Amino acid sequence: MRDYDVLLIGSTGFTGGLTADYLAAHAPDGLRWALAGRDQGRLAAVRGRLAGVRPDLAELPLHPLDLEDPQALAALVSRAKVVITTVGPYLAHGEPLVAACAETGTDYVDLTGEPEFVDLMYLRHHATAARTGARIVHACGFDSVPHDLGVLHAMLQLRPTEPVTVRGVVRASAQFSGGTFHSAMGAFSRGRAMKDAAQRRRTAEKRTQDGGRRARATAGRPHRDPLLGYWLVPLPTIDPQVVARSARALDVYGPDFTYGHYAGTRTLRYAVGGSVGAGAIAVAAQVPPLREALLRRVPAGSGPSPARRERSWFTVDVVAETAGTVQHTRVSGGDPGYTETSRMLAESALCLALDGIDAPGGCLTTAQAMGEPLLARLQAAGMSFEVLGG
Numbered sequence: 001m002r003d004y005d006v007l008l009i010g011s012t013g014f015t016g017g018l019t020a021d022y023l024a025a026h027a028p029d030g031l032r033w034a035l036a037g038r039d040q041g042r043l044a045a046v047r048g049r050l051a052g053v054r055p056d057l058a059e060l061p062l063h064p065l066d067l068e069d070p071q072a073l074a075a076l077v078s079r080a081k082v083v084i085t086t087v088g089p090y091l092a093h094g095e096p097l098v099a100a101c102a103e104t105g106t107d108y109v110d111l112t113g114e115p116e117f118v119d120l121m122y123l124r125h126h127a128t129a130a131r132t133g134a135r136i137v138h139a140c141g142f143d144s145v146p147h148d149l150g151v152l153h154a155m156l157q158l159r160p161t162e163p164v165t166v167r168g169v170v171r172a173s174a175q176f177s178g179g180t181f182h183s184a185m186g187a188f189s190r191g192r193a194m195k196d197a198a199q200r201r202r203t204a205e206k207r208t209q210d211g212g213r214r215a216r217a218t219a220g221r222p223h224r225d226p227l228l229g230y231w232l233v234p235l236p237t238i239d240p241q242v243v244a245r246s247a248r249a250l251d252v253y254g255p256d257f258t259y260g261h262y263a264g265t266r267t268l269r270y271a272v273g274g275s276v277g278a279g280a281i282a283v284a285a286q287v288p289p290l291r292e293a294l295l296r297r298v299p300a301g302s303g304p305s306p307a308r309r310e311r312s313w314f315t316v317d318v319v320a321e322t323a324g325t326v327q328h329t330r331v332s333g334g335d336p337g338y339t340e341t342s343r344m345l346a347e348s349a350l351c352l353a354l355d356g357i358d359a360p361g362g363c364l365t366t367a368q369a370m371g372e373p374l375l376a377r378l379q380a381a382g383m384s385f386e387v388l389g390g
Contacts, residue, residue: 003079005353006033009065009097010086012042013109014303015141018275019029019086024050024057026381027350036076061179067096071107077167078104082353084345085110091190098125098136105132105361107352111345112143115238116190118363123204126363133361137369140348144171144242144314145366146383149375150331151243151259152252152367153385154318157327160254164322166245167220169228169264170235172314172336174304176372198241208249213255220260227328228317230264237261246367254322264317309335328389334384340383347377 008023010016024032032305037043043062045089051058066072072131077100087093090112101108102125112118118138129136139145153168217240222233240261247253306310312335320327333340351357355377359369366374379385 007080016086036063040224082107102129113143116194122363130362144239146331147239162323163256169317173313215257217244219366232262
C-alpha cells in the first residue's frame with residue numbers, strides 16, 4: 001500500500017498546471033494525489049487555484065522535491081503508485097526521476113518527445129524497471145498517444161494476417177509552448193548524440209519478434225495522398241519509433257508491419273514552406289548564438305491563451321493497406337499540445353493507478369502498457385477514434 005495513487009511533479013509549469021487542473025476537474029472521488037516541486041510557495045499557489053474550483057483540495061498534500069538527493073527522491077516517489085512529470089527538457093532534468101521510479105517499482109509517465117532521452121532511459125533503466133515491476137511510459141501526450149493508440153485502434157479493427165503498410169497523417173491548428181520549443185531546439189542541436197543513442201538501443205533490443213514477425217518505421221518521401229487528398233511531408237518526430245516498438249511487441253499488428261509518419265497539408269506551397277521552415281530551425285539549432293537568441297524569444301513556461309487553445313484542433317488519419325484492403329481510421333480532438341496533452345497524460349496515470357493494468361515492468365509504449373483500457377478512457381473523456389472506411 002502506498003500513500004498516493006498519483007504524484008504530480010511540474011504543476012507550476014504551463015502543461016503541468018493544466019494537468020493539475022484536469023485532475024481537479026475529472027479525477028474520481030477518493031483519488032489520493034499530491035503535488036511535488038522545488039518551490040513550495042508556487043506549489044501552494046497552484047493548490048489555492050485548485051481549491052477555488054474544488055474546496056476539498058485546500059489540503060492537497062505538497063512535497064519538496066530535490067533532484068540532487070537520490071535517497072530523498074526515492075523515498076518520495078516510493079510513496080506513490082504513479083508519478084507524472086512535466087518537467088523538461090527531459091534530457092536535462094528527467095533521468096533522476098526515471099531512475100528513482102525504476103528502483104522503487106513506481107510507475108512513471110511523462111510527455112517527452114525527445115528520442116535521445118527515451119533511448120538512454122531504456123539503456124540505463126529498463127532492466128531495473130523490469131526487475132522491480134515499474135512501468136516507465138514515455139510520450140504520454142500528443143507525442144505519441146494519438147499516433148500510437150490510433151494505429152493500435154486501427155489494428156484492432158483490421159487484425160491483419162498478411163503484411164500491412166500503415167501511414168499516419170497528422171494535421172493541426174495550434175500554438176506551441178515555450179517548453180516544447182526548448183525541448184525541440186535541444187534535440188535538433190544533438191543530432192549525432194541522438195543517432196548514437198538510437199543505434200545503441202537497436203543493438204540492445206531485438207529487432208524482430210519470435211516466430212519471424214517484423215515491424216519497422218520507414219522515412220517515406222513527400223507525395224500527394226490519393227485517398228486523403230493531402231500533400232504528405234515526412235515528419236521526423238518520435239512517433240514512428242513509438243509505433244514501431246508497439247508493433248514489435250504486440251501480435252495484433254500482424255506478421256509484417258511497416259509504418260510511415262507524415263504531416264498533411266492541403267496545398268504543395270504549405271508543404272514546401274513547412275519543410276523549409278523546419279529545416280531553418282534545425283540549422284539554427286546547430287549554431288549556439290542563434291540557438292540562444294531563439295530560446296530567449298520563446299521563454300520556457302509560456303503557452304497559448306485559453307481562447308487560442310479553444311480554437312485549436314488536431315486530426316491523425318491512419319490508413320492501413322493489406323491484401324487488397326484499405327482501412328481509414330481517424331483520431332481527432334481539440335488543442336493538441338496542451339488541452340489534449342494534459343488530458344492524455346492525466347488519463348494515462350489514472351489508467352496505471354486505478355485500472356488493474358497487468359503489463360510487465362520496463363520501458364514501455366502506451367500501447368504496450370495500457371492499450372485498450374487507455375483507449376476506452378480517452379474515448380470516454382472526449383477524444384474521437386473512428387473508422388471512416390474500409
